[in-house]
Amino acid sequence: MNKAQLILALDVDNFEEARKLIDDVGDVVDIFKIGSQMFTSYGPFITRYLQSQGKKVFLDLKFHDIPNTVASAVKSAVGLSVSPNHASGFAPLFMLTVHTAGGKEMMEAAVKSAQTQAKALGVSRPLIVGVTVLTSTARDVNLEKTVLERASLAKESGLDGVVASVEELAVIRRELGNKFLIVTPGIRPAGASQDDQKRAATPAAAIAGGSNFLVVGRPIIQASSPRAAAVQILEDIKSR
Numbered sequence: 001m002n003k004a005q006l007i008l009a010l011d012v013d014n015f016e017e018a019r020k021l022i023d024d025v026g027d028v029v030d031i032f033k034i035g036s037q038m039f040t041s042y043g044p045f046i047t048r049y050l051q052s053q054g055k056k057v058f059l060d061l062k063f064h065d066i067p068n069t070v071a072s073a074v075k076s077a078v079g080l081s082v083s084p085n086h087a088s089g090f091a092p093l094f095m096l097t098v099h100t101a102g103g104k105e106m107m108e109a110a111v112k113s114a115q116t117q118a119k120a121l122g123v124s125r126p127l128i129v130g131v132t133v134l135t136s137t138a139r140d141v142n143l144e145k146t147v148l149e150r151a152s153l154a155k156e157s158g159l160d161g162v163v164a165s166v167e168e169l170a171v172i173r174r175e176l177g178n179k180f181l182i183v184t185p186g187i188r189p190a191g192a193s194q195d196d197q198k199r200a201a202t203p204a205a206a207i208a209g210g211s212n213f214l215v216v217g218r219p220i221i222q223a224s225s226p227r228a229a230a231v232q233i234l235e236d237i238k239s240r
């Protein structure tokens with residue numbers, strides 16, 4: 001399996017803060033996750049800002065609705081792959097999330113819509129990953145079973161992978177194989193604050209468990225040097 005990659009969750013209050021952070025870490029971080037906080041305020045403006053710098057955008061809007069509405073939302077998301085002014089070096093949308101709780105028909109509709117729209121626009125299709133159970137949800141007896149059921153359904157529906165906590169990594173890898181992508185948020189370097197994450201794990205544990213993408217937000221954003229914090233995690237990844 002290829003080395004895991006770092007994704008920085010761009011969960012900040014405004015565009016100016018985002019720009020500063022991107023400038024600070026831009027030479028070491030390639031993939032940025034845009035979630036509901038930034039997208040609600042800045043929409044395509046923030047994604048295009050990153051794409052115009054050749055950065056990969058992970059659009060984490062966790063689509064969860066009736067199949068037709070999710071298919072339409074995915075179609076709009078794939079539209080973000082096209083530069084409005086045909087700028088060279090503009091990166092297509094890299095990855096997006098849907099919620100596995102939306103069911104098989106919804107996930108299949110998402111994949112089909114992405115394929116159709118990517119073909120129509122002549123761009124590569126973004127990876128589609130399914131959120132299983134949020135890492136801020138506390139452990140309970142049925143959690144692992146629920147995560148595995150949802151991950152299996154995501155695979156059957158044609159998704160490229162899932163978002164899951166490091167605690168469920170091993171079982172998903174074992175059951176769903178090496179090609180299925182696993183994106184792990186809730187990453188906390190040893191000694192860092194857990195914040196609201198209830199199933200957090202260190203970068204080392206995520207890498208050892210076979211994560212493909214480590215999503216990190218506050219441990220980098222709130223560090224006195226975000227770049228140094230990102231470099232530390234990248235070194236952890238490299239050394240495994």
Ligand code: C5P
Binds near residue numbers: 131134187197
């Ligand atoms: O700041 P922190 O590192 O906890 O950020 C984690 C990011 O990953 C947040 O943007 C959050 O929305 C996202 N996420 C998560 N758990 C999931 C899916 C996404 O924490 N299951």
